[in-house]
Amino acid sequence: MSIARDFTKRRFWSRFSIQTLASVGFFAIFTGVTDALFPDALPPVGKFLAAAVSVLSIGYGLFQSWPRPVQQSYSSPNTEIHIVEGDLFEQEGNVVVGMTNTFDTEIPHIIDERGVQAQLLTRVYRNDRAALDRALEAELDAHPVVHRFTPDDRKPGKQDSYSLGTTVTVAPAIRKLYFCVAYTEMNKRNEARGSVDGIWRSLNNVWDEVRAKGNGDPLSIAVIGGGQARISQYFPAQDSIRFIALSYMFASRKEKVASRLNIVVEKRAVRNLDMLELQAFLKSLRPS
Template sequence: MESVRRDIRTRRFWKILTTQAFALFGASAAVAGAIALFAPDLFTQHGWIAWCALMASLLYGLAQAWPRPIETTYQSPATVIKLIRGDLFAQHDAHLIIGVSDTFDTAAPHISPNSVQGQFLDRIYGSDGAQLDADIDDELSHVDPVGTVAGKQGKTVRYPLGTTVTLRANARRFFLVAYTLMDKGSTASSTTDGVWNSLSELWKTVRSNSNGGPVCVPMIGGGQSKLSPVLPAADSVRFIALSFMLASRTAKVCDELVIVAPPAQYDALDHLEIQAFLNSLKPS
């Protein structure tokens, strides 16, 4: 309810409400004017009709502006994009996307236990880092490294940004995409260009391995990637959605992309503005 209360305090909510209400009231007035040509005394004798038209217009405007789940269905390609509030790892019926560094480190202190990658190790692999490393190494065996990180503790072999490892659990897939660079001090960083190119490579792998099933992706740009100043939460949603839609127009990626935002970030977003952006991605 707090997010709904916040939405109805936004300028966009009131703009939509007033625009839609005035549009309906204007149409009603035009119809009433035409009727008055043939029954000039109708509205003077029944003033309640005008009040009913006004109330109907306000209710219509309110219905059009009222906050709804943030999602858009597209026809070309046939896919859906959603933004939801919650826990990425609670989406048990979907494939998950996990952002990693170009060295594919998996353990502390190189990876924060509170990060998405740290939670992946704990909640999906039961903190079995050796098994996760083995699975990653098996998938990387066919990928050519691009160098090493001299003086770094932990893993030192670099792989190209956009390298995506697909880990399997029955019919479920976990896509680990490298979108940050790790330095010798185990500090991860990236750029918007690096993230964009990484997402472009990611969608190719998702297209080949998801079997069309729903895919969940966390917000990107915060945490260890150091992108928050240039890619805040709202822009992160736009960035992911735009990248996905452009890739989908080349060839369908999956039936549904779900962007999962932690509660604090979700509540801070302008939901109506995000919905308007997702709607704008429909072909004109």
Template sequence: MSQALLHDLKRRRFWRHIVGHALSAVGLIAVLAGLYDVFFPGLAKGVGTWLTLATILTALAYAFIRSWPRPIEQQYEAPSVKISLVRGDILDQATDHLVIGMPTTFDTETPHIIERKSLQGQFIERLYGGDLKRLDTDLDQALSTRVPVDAIAKPGKTKVYEVGTVAVLQQTTRCFFCVAYSEMDQKNVARSSIENIWRGLDQLWRAVTDHANGGTVAVPVVGLGLSRLSQILPAQDSIRFIILSFMFACRRERVCDELKIVVQPAQYDRLDRMEIQAFLMSLRAS
């Protein structure tokens, strides 16, 4: 049994579901047994013990089947889109469009400015083979129509673009959406805010609408890395934040076929995944 499954089974929500479904099953069986006794009186005489045992076992089996943790996903009809939550590494999603958070200066130099272990650092190493020159060329081309809004005196890049700017790096079969939602200071310390992330997500969905041509877009849990928002926006809240922003955008216009939120294993195992599934279900159109 996996650690993630054990974590789910320890949640109060799981056992509340068990109790609720079990009581529902007992109620239904009691009603059916009562109707049977009305139409065929006396036929059940002498089997009360067996009937009680069968009722308990049936109710428990039904409750566990209905409550057992399943893949976290939800298909919607209006808008027609799917949202899923998966455990893994976003850079391993080989066929999906990827979302990569960056600072408003679009710095790329590792390791002095961009930490190699960060998602952006791993993106540079694994998907660009550490070739900063090629990445900078692609970023410059993607930003060629954007006008910087400021400049900052610091090591590395000094042009500052508007919060929410998305540099779309076109690949052969997919896109990398590099969205700027953190800001560098003169010491190259990146920080962000709830407002910056919301604005970045809003601009991200607009860019996805224009460039993704449907398909699946994989996004990491935002705000947990160098943007330094983990105390304000923990993983559970960040996931709900992403989902809400995406659903608002989908009700404005079609964004993509599926949003895949990819959560690192250590974070995934600590999530209340049943709560997230309940949240996804609550967003279905009434």
């Protein structure tokens, strides 16, 4: 993940200033105490000593403030959270796939072909929609249908709706699971709508499913809230990442979910994120 953009953030310069001044203060106290106890131990303060202190202090400030990969390890529970720039489907381990509560799979007229749900079809199932539908239906048999559209609704695509947060697991590849969760509701015009409360409940269901079937393997999830959910206007990516991390940590404190959670950010969205602030947030989730 590029770190150049972090140098434009106020948080970086604030931390750099604090750490640099702290280093200057340390040298000032050290030389003052040494001079008081051993008056002849230090040479007269000159340009060389001032320059040396300045260089060392600036170096220390840079070292402490230099942007690093955004990740945090936790001991209780024993897990990690990484914020990763890249491709969700190229990450190690299992994957969370956000879907609508009708589990529609037809692209592009019903499902946005750029979304995660569509990529599950095109990249994992190689455009074999029948195979994906069979896998979903086999798992959905265990979940009750809460609403069925009628012919008068004239809804294209699938007609059965399931509870928000319904989560099913498909496994088209060996040792890689895809946890498909309904975090938006589809209406008869195939308009998907989501809410913060609905996404929170859906995430809780995902963590339960991952805990039961994921074998503790690393888990990857995309930033949610935009796209079909249509709530990005009050749930931007920065807040979405914090939301996912907070939900994951609450669930993990109850019982371990996975060895690592990767929150995957698309490259076009990274430039709008304050990575230093996100690092500080992840650090704040450690038990006090």
